[in-house]
Amino acid sequence: MNLPVQDQETAVPQWEEELARVGFVRRLLRARKWYGADWWFVAISSVMVLAFIVVALFPQWFAPYGPHEQVGPRFLAPGETPDLPLLIVRADSGLSTLEDLATGPDDEVSRPPIAVLRGAPTAGALREQAALLDDELQESDSGLRLRPNIRRYDTVEEVLQAVQEGEAFAAVLSSVQYEEAAGQFPDLDAPSDISGGVASAGDFLLGTNQIGQDVYSRLIWGTRVALIIGFSASLVALFLGVPLGLVAGYAGGKIDRVMTVFMDSLYAFPGLILAIAITAVLGPSILNVIIAIAVLYIPTYYRIVRGQTLSVKQEVYVEAARSIGAKPSTILRRYIYPNVIPSVSIIFSVNIADAIITGAGLSFLGLGLPPSTADWGIDIARGQEFIQTAWWLVTFPGLAIMLVVLAFTMLGEGLTEILNPKLRDR
Amino acid sequence: MATSSDILYSVRNLTVEYETRHGVVKGVDNVSLDIRRGEILGLVGESGSGKSTLGKAMMRLRNGSARITSGELWFDGQNLMELSERQMRDLRGSRLGMVFQDPMTSLNPVQRIVEHLTETMLTHEPEWTEEEARARAEELVERLGIRRERVKDYPHQMSGGMRQRVMIALALALNCDLVIADEPTTSLDVIVEAKFLDLLKELRDEFNLTILLITHNIGVVAEVADRVAVMYAAKLVEIGDVNQVFEKPLHPYTEGLLKSVPNIELDSGALYKMEGSPPDLSSPPPGCRFHPRCPYMMEEVCPIYDPPFAPPEGASEDTRVACWLHHPHPQKVAIGA
């Protein structure tokens, strides 16, 4: 086996030398050689965790739409171009968007005629969009209104003919329908879709859900909820569990025994079920979810901290300190506390992962979070019934959960290998 | 003079390296050693001197990240370095045996004593039957002073001294030629230790054993060994007949070791303490490794040149020392040493 030999003749660039003088960095780089793949585990997962935190803090940088905006057609598959209804006008009319058809009190035609295909869904879309724009116009005090006179025709050709001949100011058809017949009507043009934009597949990276929301945006916004729950629940559990563990381990005796029986019972009980019970009682809100999950993890911190405290307490140096009159608070602070920190940090990381998964499970069951929250679990639950036709509704939120949980778990796992002295080679 | 047929195991220029966070370290640095048939050779040194590493390397046992990087191991006319792992496995337990320091942790807690023994036997002699193996195990255990019914016990049910005797039994199960005992008495109290050493001598005579006794306790060596070898900082510094070495130690380190042993008979006088502490093996001192601590250090020679491990001027082959006090060097003439 080739042993790494330190080659002292290699010239090291100035900045690297200076950097390496910083103790932490030097240890970090040496650690890479020593720990091998475990180092990569921790490195990669740290980067991932940081990335997720950034996304959770600033979702608006990454998400094109808000979590509740119904901006697209329903059930759009990922990569599919939305088939938005097009606005078709005469090329020489000077009209380009639906809003251009708005009329004021002075216009001769107060209700512009627009042609649609009889029975097509584009008709309904037109009506909706027109109503929306009309409301906006009313609010804006511009004096303009949009109240189209919708004329129905039996075939696509008739619709387009009506525009061509001026019977209608504009027509609304799906892009597929327009494409088929456009050749016959060279005078016509389709400058935009009825919502005023020009849609493309890139608008909805991962498709849309059953009420037209962008799946990708909801994924980004969901990160915020997931991480809030994860961090908060773990922090609360930590702040409650660690002191309790310290007290129990240090004090011993009856206090210890009573608390431990209590904590062991709690620990042994299926967490999800307890969380279900608590959220059922407290009601749906994000705070209650955090509380419910935090309660679940208090015993974890308690046990580890108590165990460590007990073993450190028995060390000779602690006895020595006590014999020279050191106060309990000093002993706790100087000897026990530093030994406890590495384990607690690892548990914290794994805890966040657990909390996120438990939270997702809760929201999947419809408990805990208010139904309007943008949350991955809720999305999966809602997408469940459409799984056969719209597989992306369920797949992507699930992948998101998996990636976030994976990042935190890998971090914890990797740190365990590195920090656990028993796992090192002698 | 030792003839080649007398020599059971010959270590030649063995170097063992292992990895640490600070780089590559030589745990055993160019060590050569001969063990004669039927003798008890004591190998003495502080913790970290490399004696355990040497012991394990002699059986080519897995030892953390340690690797034998050079040297030869001649056992009964065969170079062990040329053998495959399977061939080594055949030797281990049947011709080469090891007794470990802590018998509590060296025995499998979920395996009965008898199973330890029969498993070893049946691994090397598959034609034997269970009953034969068991019978032999019971005999062996009784010879070592343990009631035969106790073979059915688990390790935790036995006392420390009994467990250590079980360890010997395991080495004797197939009549090993060489037994390497790595700190066998360190975990035993003094009385048990004395009994153990007596037993060792008896068995050596009865079974014609050869024993390499690795220890940091010189007293044990004085009790039992025929010859003694002293290791310091991964190198051998002295070897010779035990009485001779104890009476007139050649190497300053050996002298220091002997002086450090508290002696009940001598009264008054402070405890002798050797200056300094063993070197960091990842960057050992230049020249003679002991020179920073040596009261006889010669400025022009010792910190620069590494002394050879050879018989001192005028002495027989049996004694060797690595110290410039006993070997000529041009610089010594210059300073008039």
Next chain:
Amino acid sequence: MSPLALIFLIIGIPALIGLAYIFVRGSAGLRRYILTRIGLLIPMVFILASLVFFVMRVLPGDPVRSSLGPKGSAETVARMREQLGLDDPLIVQYGRFLGDIVTLDFGNSLTGGRRPIIDEMSERFPATLELVIPAAGLALLIGIVGGTLAAARRKRPFDYALRLYSVVIYSIPVFWLGLIFQLVFGVRLGWTPIAGRIDPVIATTLERTTNILWLDAIITGNWAALWSSLSHLVLPVVTLGLILSGVFLRLTRVNVIETLQMEYIGAARARGIRERIVVGSHALKNAIIPVITLLGLQVAILLAGAVLTETVFSWPGMGQYLVQRISSRDYTAVQSVITMFAMLVALISLAVDIVYSLVDPRVRY
């Protein structure tokens, strides 16, 4: 006789006999150990049940009113409250609650037909068992074998691959995996059914005794039912089992690695014992012991996963029952189910502790 009682008998009687045997033949240390464990059982159930009780009572609002909905007139509500004793002081209610548990009287369901809850649970309990036991078995198999192999090949690609596997599979939400399996194997490939325990048509032909369907099918020789119930079992069991296997793999691996660093392993190698036996027998037998002690705690994860798996696959077990009862605000039922889970967990802990005491000779002698 209700299936629940039947199961308790099937498990309980041999267990009691075994316990008695161990007690009589074991050493004093063993006896003490078992007694302590049994002694801890009671406080455990007590604590959990009390927790459930108080959590339920903290409820803001009136459980009866919210379960009856707008239909309930003030009189009906008052009458029900009196019937359920909800107006009595808390202490009295608590006392009655404890008494009820001991006699296994769980009362009647608030909504959904007012059936005795014990009957509902009796039907669903075997369903949960049917799912949970094979899943645990699968998880243990993968976990122990994988963990040992990974430990033996530590720091080599195989080890990292398995560690990656265990971390990834642990991160996958069990309900999501179930849905994906449904999609891929049920819908796209059409290999297995995706919901329920058995084809409803075939179900009518099956005579139930234990309510463990494949068992009943074997007993009555109904091969169509056997095939149907087994094919319905595949996806849920594999889903739950895979997720859990990650946990066991990690656990086994860490313990085997620690064990391999023990002196007696080196001593065994020094006697020429083959590496395969050193790892597979010497190391594993020792490493398994801490794994067993932690087994009881993994049951918690198993049951939590079961709730979600049952929901995804419409598996009519205790988990699905719990979720349904919560949705319909049937608090009596919810309380009872959780108490039942608590008892189950306590019993399993006890069982695991006893197994551990038999396996570790240091405790046995």
